[in-house]
Amino acid sequence: MALLALAFAAIVGLAVAGQPRTAWTVTPAAKDLLADPDLKERVLKALDAARSAGTDPVISKFNVRAATVIRHGGGEKTILGGNSEYRLPEAIHGETSLMNHVITEVGPEEAKREVGFIAFYGERCGGGGSCGDCRDYLLATTRWQDLLIVCGQASDHTVHVDRFAKGIVPEDRFPEVPAEGTGLTAAQLDGLAQAALGARAGGIRLFTPPEDHVGVAVLTTTGKVYRAAGADDAAFHYRYPLGAALQQAATEQDYFVRAVVVAGEPGRIPHLSYRDRQ
Numbered sequence: 001m002a003l004l005a006l007a008f009a010a011i012v013g014l015a016v017a018g019q020p021r022t023a024w025t026v027t028p029a030a031k032d033l034l035a036d037p038d039l040k041e042r043v044l045k046a047l048d049a050a051r052s053a054g055t056d057p058v059i060s061k062f063n064v065r066a067a068t069v070i071r072h073g074g075g076e077k078t079i080l081g082g083n084s085e086y087r088l089p090e091a092i093h094g095e096t097s098l099m100n101h102v103i104t105e106v107g108p109e110e111a112k113r114e115v116g117f118i119a120f121y122g123e124r125c126g127g128g129g130s131c132g133d134c135r136d137y138l139l140a141t142t143r144w145q146d147l148l149i150v151c152g153q154a155s156d157h158t159v160h161v162d163r164f165a166k167g168i169v170p171e172d173r174f175p176e177v178p179a180e181g182t183g184l185t186a187a188q189l190d191g192l193a194q195a196a197l198g199a200r201a202g203g204i205r206l207f208t209p210p211e212d213h214v215g216v217a218v219l220t221t222t223g224k225v226y227r228a229a230g231a232d233d234a235a236f237h238y239r240y241p242l243g244a245a246l247q248q249a250a251t252e253q254d255y256f257v258r259a260v261v262v263a264g265e266p267g268r269i270p271h272l273s274y275r276d277r278q
């Protein structure tokens with residue numbers, strides 16, 4: 001009788017949930033990061049939810065299905081995100097989509113406070129982390145120092161977890177080396193620094209604060225130097241300086257870069273966004 005009742009409860013459970021829960025296995029390397037049983041439960045719930053996240057990867061055909069579960073109003077809230085691509089190779093990525101949806105649901109402060117992880121559901125895990133633009137967005141919208149990146153691998157139902165912070169290297173942690181250690185001559189280095197400083201005097205700065213306005217000079221293997229400054233516009237479409245300099249070189253079919261020099265506000269280590277580092 002008890003068995004029958006249990007079986008009945010299980011069937012009702014399935015019917016209510018819509019689809020059966022996946023029997024996920026947390027990999028040994030991820031066990032410490034998911035030691036908190038409440039967190040683990042939310043992660044597994046998010047992985048199940050991410051399976052049904054809608055995507056539209058018309059170019060790459062690569063689905064990025066993301067979800068998180070946050071504590072909200074005494075209960076829990078499950079929020080989804082998915083990638084979609086459009087025309088020229090441009091895309092809204094899964095994790096930016098997700099964080100935007102969280103902010104839409106609960107506002108930016110609660111989003112920053114409550115999002116502890118982003119769970120991806122995919123055929124294979126180990127894709128190498130978020131792109132530069134997503135890193136910039138997650139740095140701005142989450143408590144990124146504590147953020148966990150979870151991947152549920154559909155092929156064998158294993159759960160892989162890593163810290164988002166592992167992929168972040170702030171500029172102030174870049175190694176300091178003497179000029180001779182750069183592999184450039186003093187004249188080349190000087191020329192590049194002057195070119196980058198000169199570029200920084202230009203550009204367009206409607207909303208970019210002075211500490212984020214940089215000039216960039218690029219030296220290619222042909223000995224040519226290309227330079228550009230950051231430029232923003234009224235619709236918040238920032239034109240990235242390193243990307244601009246590399247695009248000039250690529251336009252000249254000058255594809256091999258020897259050195260990049262970034263000039264920022266005097267007295268500060270210049271900040272180069274992850275999108276531009278990519």
Ligand SMILES: [Zn+2]
Nearest residue numbers: 093130131134
């Ligand atoms: Zn991305």
